[in-house]
Amino acid sequence: MLNEKLNLNPKIFDEDVERIPIRKGFGEGLLLAGDADKNVVGLCADLTESTQMHLFARQFPERFVQVGVAEQNLVTVASGMAAMGKIPFTSSYAMFSPGRNWEQIRTTICYNDRKVVIVGSHSGISVGPDGGTHQAIEDIALMRVLPNMQVFSPCDAIEAKKITLAIAKTKEPAYIRLAREKTPIITTEDTPLELGKAEVFFAPPMNAKVGVVATGALTHKAMVVAKNLAEKGIAVKVLNVHTIKPLDQEAIINLAKEAKAIVSVEEHQIAGGLGSAVAEILAKHYPVPQEFIGVQDRFGQSGTQDELLEHYGMGLSHIESAILKVLERKNNPQV
Amino acid sequence: MLTLDDQKIKFLEETANNIRKSIIESLIEAGSGHSAGPLGMADIFTALFFHIMRHEPENPNWQDRDRLILSNGHIAPVLYSAMAHAGYFPIEELKTLRKFGTKLQGHPHREYLPSLENSSGPLGCGLSQATGMSLADKMDNGKSSGKQFYCLMSDGELEEGNVWEAAMLASKERLQNLTAIVDRNNIQIEGYTEDIMPLEPLSDKWRAFGWHVQKIDGHNFESIIGAVGQAHAEYSKPSVIIANTIPGKGVSFMERKYEWHGKPPSREQGLEALKELRTLEGKIRSEHE
Numbered sequence: 001m002l003n004e005k006l007n008l009n010p011k012i013f014d015e016d017v018e019r020i021p022i023r024k025g026f027g028e029g030l031l032l033a034g035d036a037d038k039n040v041v042g043l044c045a046d047l048t049e050s051t052q053m054h055l056f057a058r059q060f061p062e063r064f065v066q067v068g069v070a071e072q073n074l075v076t077v078a079s080g081m082a083a084m085g086k087i088p089f090t091s092s093y094a095m096f097s098p099g100r101n102w103e104q105i106r107t108t109i110c111y112n113d114r115k116v117v118i119v120g121s122h123s124g125i126s127v128g129p130d131g132g133t134h135q136a137i138e139d140i141a142l143m144r145v146l147p148n149m150q151v152f153s154p155c156d157a158i159e160a161k162k163i164t165l166a167i168a169k170t171k172e173p174a175y176i177r178l179a180r181e182k183t184p185i186i187t188t189e190d191t192p193l194e195l196g197k198a199e200v201f202f203a204p205p206m207n208a209k210v211g212v213v214a215t216g217a218l219t220h221k222a223m224v225v226a227k228n229l230a231e232k233g234i235a236v237k238v239l240n241v242h243t244i245k246p247l248d249q250e251a252i253i254n255l256a257k258e259a260k261a262i263v264s265v266e267e268h269q270i271a272g273g274l275g276s277a278v279a280e281i282l283a284k285h286y287p288v289p290q291e292f293i294g295v296q297d298r299f300g301q302s303g304t305q306d307e308l309l310e311h312y313g314m315g316l317s318h319i320e321s322a323i324l325k326v327l328e329r330k331n332n333p334q335v
Numbered sequence: 336m337l338t339l340d341d342q343k344i345k346f347l348e349e350t351a352n353n354i355r356k357s358i359i360e361s362l363i364e365a366g367s368g369h370s371a372g373p374l375g376m377a378d379i380f381t382a383l384f385f386h387i388m389r390h391e392p393e394n395p396n397w398q399d400r401d402r403l404i405l406s407n408g409h410i411a412p413v414l415y416s417a418m419a420h421a422g423y424f425p426i427e428e429l430k431t432l433r434k435f436g437t438k439l440q441g442h443p444h445r446e447y448l449p450s451l452e453n454s455s456g457p458l459g460c461g462l463s464q465a466t467g468m469s470l471a472d473k474m475d476n477g478k479s480s481g482k483q484f485y486c487l488m489s490d491g492e493l494e495e496g497n498v499w500e501a502a503m504l505a506s507k508e509r510l511q512n513l514t515a516i517v518d519r520n521n522i523q524i525e526g527y528t529e530d531i532m533p534l535e536p537l538s539d540k541w542r543a544f545g546w547h548v549q550k551i552d553g554h555n556f557e558s559i560i561g562a563v564g565q566a567h568a569e570y571s572k573p574s575v576i577i578a579n580t581i582p583g584k585g586v587s588f589m590e591r592k593y594e595w596h597g598k599p600p601s602r603e604q605g606l607e608a609l610k611e612l613r614t615l616e617g618k619i620r621s622e623h624e
Contacts, residue, residue: 041474065470065504073500076460080404080467083452086474088467103457104497108464112454113446 001230003200007190012220013227019182022217023121025157026178027052029164030089034060040168041081043067043090045074051091051121051178071097072104078116079108087115087168094120094136094177102142109173110148117167118143121178124216124267125295125312126305128181135300141272143175144245151245152195153177153266153274155219156186159242162193170195179267181305183217186240198241198248200255202226208237209330210323211259213252215241215266215274218293218314222265225319236323247277253285261330262290263322267314270294289329291322337387337564339557347556350420351381355585356612357416357429363605365433368441371582371595372489373413375520375553379578380417382559383485392422395450401482402452402468406461407489407518408442409597414451415439423450459495462486462515466505469513469573483567486515491523494532499544505573506545513573514566515546518553520582522593541575553578585612 002008011017034040034056043065048054057064067074071092078088090097098105098118109116123136143151150172154160160178167174186201187193198213202223214222219240226236239255241248256262262282264275275292282288295312309315358373384390388401405414412432419426424438431437438448442456453464465486472480492498505513519537521528528534541548547569551558559578566574582596583589586608589600600608 041471063474065508067500067504070500070503072459072497073463073466073504076463076497077467077470077501077504079453079460080464080469081471082467083464084468084471084475086471104460104463107454107457108460111444111446 001203001205003203006192006199006201007188008201009185009188012184012186013224017184019184020157021180021182022154022157022160023052023178023180025154025160026119026121026164026176027055029161030056031059032161033165033168034063037087037168039085040087040089041065043074043078043088045069045071045092045097047092047121050093051119053089053091071101075101075116075118076104076108079112079114082114082116089117089119091119091121093134094123094139095134098139098142098175099136106146110146113148114173115171116173118175119178120175122180123177124179125300125308126179126181126217126267128305128308129302131302132299137267137269137295137300138272139175139177140244140266140268140274141276144272144277148173149245150174150243151177152242153215153244154242155216155240156183158185158187158189158191159193163195163242166193166195177216179217184220186220186223193242196243196246196248198239198243198251200237201240202238204230204235204237206235208235208255208259210234210236210261210263210327211255212236212238212263212265212323213241213255213274213278214238215244218265218267221316222319225316225323229320229323234323234327241274244274244277247281249281249285252278252281256282256286256288260288261326262288263293263319263326264290265293265319267309268294270296289326291326293319293322337560339386339560343386344556347381347385350385351377352585352612354381354413354416354420356609357419357426358412359586359600359605359608359612361412361416361429361432362599363602364430365599368412368433368599369409369597370589370599371522371592372407372410372518372520374586374589375580375582375584376410376413376487376518377584378554378556379487379516379559380413382556384417384421386560387563388483388485392418395423399482402465402484404452404461404465404468404484404486405443405455406486407458407492408455410489411439411441411443414443418450458489458492459497461488462498462501462505465513465515466501466510469505469510470508472512473508473510482512484513486513488515488517490517490519490521490528490534491531493517493534493537502541502544502546509571510573511570514563515573515575517575517577518580519577520580522582522596524596526593537577545572547572547574548577549574550577550579553580554584587611
C-alpha cells in the first residue's frame with residue numbers, strides 16, 4: 001500500500017510506468033537552482049551532456065567552467081570558487097569524481113570546509129555496456145567516511161531535481177549520486193522532500209514483519225517485491241533513504257523496532273554502503289537480523305541493466321529471497 | 336604601487352631576518368617540522384606580507400584583500416612567522432607550533448587559524464584553488480577586480496599532475512591576476528629534484544602551457560618585487576615567477592642540504608642557528624652582491 005500522505009506516483013506498479021534517467025532530474029534542478037541564485041556555478045570535466053549539466057551551461061554560459069578531462073582540477077578549482085562565495089556544482093561520472101579525486105575532495109573541500117557539490121553520474125552497475133571500469137559501486141562508501149560531507153542518493157528523477165534545488169541552499173559539502181539508465185518514476189512533484197528525512201513509501205495495513213531500507217532506483221524494485229509479498233500475506237514496509245549521510249536514525253530505529261528484521265537494498269558494494277550505515281546504527285541502538293542486497297565484493301562487466309542486476313544479485317527474486325531469509329532468521333534465531 | 340627605496344629594502348631585510356629567527360625558535364619548540372623550505376622562502380614571504388599584498392591583518396576578512404594561497408603547506412613555519420610579524424596573531428604564539436590544541440597545525444588548517452585562505456598539505460592542489468578563486472573573481476567583476484591571487488608552490492610539488500591541470504585551465508581562462516611563485520630550491524624530501532624527477536627545462540614547460548614566465552633570485556627584494564610588478568603588468572595571461580632560492584638560507588649548516596627539508600634543528604643546533612641569524616641583522620643580501 002503506497003503511503004497516501006506522500007502523493008507518490010499512482011502508476012508506480014503499472015507495466016507502462018514512466019521511466020526517466022535520474023540524472024535528468026539533476027539537470028533540471030541545477031537549472032532552477034541557477035535561476036534562483038546567481039552564485040550557483042557549474043563545472044564539468046568533458047561530460048556536460050552525459051551528466052545533464054548542459055542545460056545549465058547553455059542557460060548560464062558565463063557561470064559555467066569546462067575544465068577538460070581533469071577531475072582532480074575539477075574539484076580543487078571548485079574549492080577555490082567556493083572560497084570566493086560561489087556555490088559550485090561539479091559533475092562527471094561517479095567513477096572519476098569522486099572515484100579518482102578522493103584526496104582532493106577530502107583536503108580541499110571537506111577539510112577546508114568549502115561548500116562544493118560533487119555530482120557523480122553513471123553510478124551503479126546498471127551503467128551497463130561500458131563495463132566494469134565505468135561502474136561506480138564504491139562511491140557511497142568513499143564519500144560517507146569524509147567528515148563534513150553529506151551524501152544523497154535519489155530514487156528517481158523528480159527526487160533528484162528536488163534534492164539538487166535543496167542542496168544549493170545548504171552550507172555543507174555534498175555528494176549526489178545519479179544513474180544513467182531510465183528508471184521508474186516513483187514520486188511526484190507533490191511528494192514532500194526534506195533533506196535528511198527518510199520516508200516510508202510502502203506500508204501494509206498491519207504491522208510489518210520485515211523492514212526494507214532502500215536507496216536509489218532499487219527502491220522501486222523493493223516496492224514491487226513488497227507489494228507481491230503483501231498479496232501473499234507477508235507484511236513488508238519499504239523506507240526510501242535519499243539522504244545516506246546524515247542518516248535518519250529515528251526512522252531506521254523505528255522500522256527495526258516494528259519489524260525486528262531488516263533488509264538493506266542498494267546498487268553498491270555491500271561493504272561501506274547504505275547497508276553498512278544502517279548496521280552501524282542498529283548494532284548500537286536496536287540490533288535485529290539484517291540481510292544485505294548489493295554487490296558482493298566483485299567488479300561488474302558489460303551487459304544490460306536487467307542482466308547485470310540479475311547476475312549480481314540485485315533483482316526482484318534476490319530481494320524477495322533476502323526478505324524471506326531474514327524473516328526466517330527472526331523467527332528461528334538459532335538457524 | 337610597488338616602488339622601493341634603500342630604506343625600505345633595509346626594513347625588509349631586517350624583517351626577513353626576524354622571521355627567520357622566529358622560524359628557528361618555533362621549530363626548536365615543536366621538535367618536528369620543516370626547516371629548509373621555510374628559511375629559503377623567508378624573503379619572498381616578507382616581500383609579500385610587508386610590501387606587495389594589500390591586506391589588513393586586523394581585518395582578515397576584508398573582501399577586497401589580495402589572496403595568498405600556500406600550496407606546499409609543509410613550509411607553514413614561514414607562513415606563520417610572517418603572519419605573526421605582520422600582526423595576525425601574537426608572535427609569542429609561534430612557540431605553540433605543532434602542539435596539541437594549537438592554532439598552528441603542522442600543516443596549515445583554517446579551522447584552527449581562520450585568517451588562512453586555505454588549509455593545505457597534500458601537494459599539488461594550491462594552484463587549482465587559486466585558479467578557482469581568480470576565476471570566481473573574474474565572473475563577478477568582468478575583466479579584473481584589481482584583486483591579486485598569489486599561489487606559493489614548491490618545485491618538487493610540480494611533479495604532481497594536478498598542477499598542470501590547473502596550469503592549462505588558468506591559461507585557457509587568461510587569468511591575468513593570478514601569479515604563481517615557485518620555490519626553486521632544487522631539493523625535495525629524498526634528494527635533488529633533478530635526480531628524483533627532472534623538472535628542467537622548467538621555464539619552457541610553463542611557457543608551453545601559456546604562462547608568462549620570469550626567473551629571479553628569490554633572495555633579492557628588488558628582483559622579487561620587480562617580478563611581481565611585471566606579473567601585474569601582464570594583461571593577457573597568468574604569470575609564474577620561478578624564484579631561485581637557497582634551501583636553509585641564513586643558517587650556514589642547513590644551506591643547500593636536502594637533509595634539512597623535513598627535519599627541525601635540535602635545541603643546540605637551533606641556538607647555533609639563532610646566533611648566526613642575530614649577527615646577520617640586515618646583512619642577508621642577494622647572491623649578486
